[in-house]
Structure formats: C-alpha cells, structure tokens
Amino acid sequence: MTDRYAVIGNPIAHSKSPLIHSAFAAQTSQDISYERILAPLDGFAEVAQSLAEQGYQGVNVTVPFKFDAFNFCDFKTPQAMRAGAVNTLKFTNHGVYGTNTDGDGLVRDIRHNLGVDIEGKRILLLGAGGAAEGVLQPLLAQLPAALVVANRTLDKAEKMVRKCKAGEVQVATCAYTELPETYFDIVINATSTGLSETALPIPAVYAAHCLAYEMMYGRDTLFMQHARAAGASVADGLGMLVEQAAEAFFYWRGVRPATQAVMDMLRAQ
C-alpha cells in the first residue's frame, strides 16, 4: 500500500515539497504519495490529528506552524529541542515524533554543495526569528571562530543568544549599523526582508571570498544583489530547501536520496 505524506502550511500553494519528495521517491523506489495541505491559521493541531487518524505516515510543516508542530509532538529529537521548532512529524502507533531538519539542511548545503567550510570562519547571522533560531545551534556545532547575530530588534537577538549553547565559539550580538566592514567569511540572511524587498541597513561586511547566503529562494533579493555588488559569492536557499527535505525523507524512510539532480531540476524550472 502507498504510504501517505503531506506538507502543512498557510499559504501552501507555492510549496515545492511535493515535487521534491516525488523525485526522491522515484529515485529510491519508495512507494509514497505527497500532498500540499492548507491549514487554517488557528487549526494546525486539528489538521495534523486528522491526518494521523487517516493513516498518513508523516508530514512536513512550514510557515507559520513550526512552533505548533513542536507543541503537537509526543517525542522530540535533539535537533527539534535545539531549534524550539519542528518541521517534520512522523506518526507511529506509539505517538507522534518530531524533528527539525532545517539547520542540518543549511549546513549540508554550505559544506557539501557550495564547498565552503564553516569551521574556523567568522559568521554573521542576520535575523532573530524562527528561521534564525532553527539554524543557530547547527552552525555553532560546526565550530566557527566567531558568530555574530544582528537583528533590527536587538533584544530578540540577545534573548536567542542567551539560550544557545555556544561552547568554545565566541557569540555576540550587534545592531545592523554597528557591524564591522569586510570582516565576515559567511553572511546568512535569515530575515524575511526578501519577501518585502526591504534592504537591510548593513555596511559592506563581506571579507574577501565571503559567501553571502540568502535563506529564501526563488528571487534575487536585495540582500543578494548588494552582496554580489560588494564582491561576495552569493547563494539562495534552494539548496537548503532540498537538503532539509532529504533529511526529512531519511527520517521517514531510512533511505538517503541524492540531492544534486533534484536541485538541478528545480533550478531549470
């Protein structure tokens, strides 16, 4: 019997997850179906519960439900606990399991697909919302030399940094206007400014050979345009999208799909 999966979000019509998971399934000969499901803004738990009762094996969870999904699970992986949010649920006879594959997806895209080491590098993380929080701890686990979180609302950055486990890594917070120029090796935009085409008021923070990574995908944002003009190499979040999906597929099916062909397919569209 075909195993059923879905992605729940609001909005959801734009989601590329069905395409990605269908490609993974074809490549690994897994018999699954995968749908998009729109949940009302206050109705995540009801929709997830109903899917579990209908025999779905699992769901991906996207904006704005990753915190609802965190509260919905019975058991959480360390990745979910560190992020404080869940993007993948697995329904089993003994309860709902939740994990978060976003951070590992970003790290894998930067290291394996873009060929950039994080260890020993100076990292700037722009933003302190859910997207930033989801990737902060996985970035620290790669042992960068230093990581600075900058955010419009500085308190939020400070709160996020106070909660994280920095270990040996120097972690600091900073206002946008106080950032040092030409200092960072990797700059990650985890703000939602790409959606509104707002420019972040940051100086030219990019060191030579800097990677500027936009976590959004599908458009050349102002962040990408400014970083490119300042001489940085630029990447969008399409690789992260595919890598986080591959981690979710592995979590459900125990099989790791190859990602390059799927990224090429999406880029060609």
Ligand code: ATR
């Ligand atoms: P997400 O889950 O996508 O991270 P979020 O939790 O609403 O969404 O966080 C959005 C992030 O984008 C925050 O860091 C936010 O800054 P504030 O914490 O100061 O609100 C940032 N952001 C959104 N619009 C912005 C703007 N016009 N200028 C600067 N930062 C912006």
